[in-house]
Amino acid sequence: MHLPEVFLERMRKLFSDEEEWKQFLQSFSEEPKRGIRVNTQKLREAKKHGFSFSDWKKDWNLIPLFSFNYSDCEEEKGERGLVEDIQNNVPEDLQENSSEILEKTEVREFLVDESYLASQGITIGRDPYHEAGLYYIQDPSAMEVVPHMEIRPFDRCLDLCAAPGGKSMQIADRLDSKRGGFLLSNEYVGERARILSKNAERMGYANLSVVNESPAHLAALYPGFFSRILVDAPCSGEGMFRKSKEAVEDWSEELVEKCALRQKEILREAFTMLREGGILAYSTCTFERTENEDIREWIERENPDYRLLMEKRLYFHNSSGEGQYFAVFKKSGEEPAEEERELSYTVFQKNKMIFCYASQLRPFSELKLFRQGISIYEEGKKEWEYSHGLSHAVDLKDIFSIVEQRRPKTKYSLLYSLFLKRTDRRVEDYLLGNEIGVEEKEIEGIGELIEGKEHKAGISILYCDGLPLGFGYLRNGRLRNFYPKGLRYKK
Template sequence: MDLFLKRIQSYIPDEFDAFKETLNQKMYQGLRVNTSKISKDKFIRIFKDIEGQTPFCENGFYISKSLGNHPFHMSGLYYLQEPSAMSVVECLDIKEEDVVLDLCAAPGGKSSQIAARLKNGFLVSNEIDAKRCKILLSNMERMGFMNVAITNVKPETLCSAFPSCFDKVLVDAPCSGEGMMKKHSMAYQEWSYENILYCQKRQLDILEQAYKALRKDGILVYSTCTYAKEENEEVIVSFLKKHKDMQLIDIERNFGRSGLKTDGLDEKKVRRIFPMDHGEGHFVAKLKKIEGDIKYLPILKKEKIDPLAQKFLKEQLNWLYPYMHTVSNSIFCMNREFVDFKKVKCIRQGLYCGDIIKKRFEPSHAFYMNNDLENIKHKINLDFEQANQFIHGLSLDLKCDKGYVATCFEGYPFGFGKSDGNVIKNKIPKGLRLMEGQSLYGKK
């Protein structure tokens, strides 16, 4: 660790003492409002546990409490995220119709931030690690996104399959994690200069693949949560030397500070965040591809779905989505055409509606978490105690229409059940229920 601190001192000699003090302070905590489900203004009115806006994102706020068991978190109204991590997607300048690739996406903070800004665009969220990919999928389900695909492949597999197909590409690269030492003790214990160099090589390899996937005039944003110059400014310099058709452009954001002086780089065009800047630590660079091809993702033919599924969706939705797709007996829908992923391992594409099982249709939890809230016909609002019981897996003695129903708190679905008219049987997946001894955060 002496070497780590000496390196930091060489970066910021005038602020080194202030940096050392931050190592003994609590980690910054934050949440980002999911504006695809609720407006920022309404969220501020109904949620009382935020402590001021972050400088990194207009929908980001500081918190000091553990809010993972809050019913609004379970409803996908916000994502718990270290504040400085919110800065990265702001630099992508997402447009509603963009086709976007998040190449190293788990656990989903930046992917969910991207998806919240898309309307008829499309996001491919890729994660190479299978376990982390499941976490990514769970978070994207909770946040309610539809025009998204989750893939689980190596970057070279994905980018070689879809060259020059993306308007925006995000590489939030695996790194030595120096900015996360207070959160992850392993980053502290396993720190070494050799690991920094190993990470640097991997980062350059991933950038090579991202370059393939980017269209002409497309934007690539590179980020890490480390302070190491070798993984930040020096990675960008090496990449630009190899790719003369890539241009470093100004981020045009005033969070944090400029980068470190580095030969071959205009440090004013990149941004760094240290703990003294009110976030744990991030580096961001923005590049544009000024030459190359413009290609398009291959599209699956439009298909008809099973009448059982069609009947269920008409009963449950105020309007049907224009595109449907069947995988085995599972039904998915989207507001745009489905992509033909061919041999690329895609574990989810579109909104997972449910499954045809023995001549009946069984809806999924994800179907009721959809952020298209006005489209769900059958909803019932629960008070706090009822919601607490239901999230523990209990049934509720409540009169409502027969059939499947979304269970809501303050009007926002967090689960679903099946009613016989008098009792709502719990259908929340067991893995998403609270365990005995746990309770919802909020007024008792």
């Protein structure tokens, strides 16, 4: 890899140890690794249908990156305690005894061995579990900042620079809509916001809004509103050099200075929106001190009431992933407590979509919305149709009665569930967009969702190992495929 000489000169100054400098240079010739973040909310539902998390971890040889112990936490606050960071140099004994450790802890983030998975015929990303939203593919280093934000199930969270959505989905999985927790996931660039929205749809959270706003506009509307804020700021991208030739080509000293100015502009708006006692996390995927430690020092000067909880640098050679820097701050004042509330949902129409969302998202309804909770209906050529997003909702049982009460004029209702195993060839056929055959014994009525329906033909949700893939029209032993064309596998 040809790296800019100026970049190498600047980096050399960061390493006092000659051996570490050589390790850093050598790391550019190594292949990047990827990780996955498990959607524990979908996992809980899949377990009810017989999905075994322990078998999946064993079959895929998943290596935990972080572990969390709940026994030592303050139960009334719902806080999570970070007891072990095992991203660097995963011990062999931990891998050998991981099943015992995972019984005592909740682990979401894993390192994957893609060469091993390939030998088993598995490609992450082209996989039914991925399509069902069971996991999100993410750089292992990028997954480290969110666990240090001490997110509680009831927190009001903001991800200010959110696309493509890895850290947003990581935050959302730590929130509980029944306890009032929610996430506003913002992206300033419209096309990137669209990608963010698609990722949110697959993961299925009803307490997440995706918006396309400027940080300044949000700050004007929501001063002192959020208890947890992440600013994963636009940066010069040096930590992505191994993965992106474009990042190398775009790099310049001028870009570094431009990014540092932009980072301060965004952070000023974040300061305005953070509640007393709240936590702010700042992160980049660059190595530049100008965009990292210098910004951290500036944050401390601008906010004497902020206390630095921690900061960390991750290089290629000392982590499981790519380059990352983050610093976490706590604002003085009393920590916002959990509020007594009863979960309710709101339904509203925007253009050709109808959404159902946890009511705590209502303050964001007038923003430039790409997504507000779950998309439940969309306008078809002749009538309203179930949206693909509805099939992926983690709270489907909770919201479906509301969905049916507000059902627009449409010919068919959701009547059935169809459960197939991952090894069944029809799962891939469905993801390719094909019609598939169905046996009577494989069909289950969904009386727990809709009572008293006995029609022979109707809409069915297709599940793979208890994980929802999407809708189809079931009639006379055939399932007509409703899987969105833009998501279908290509041969």
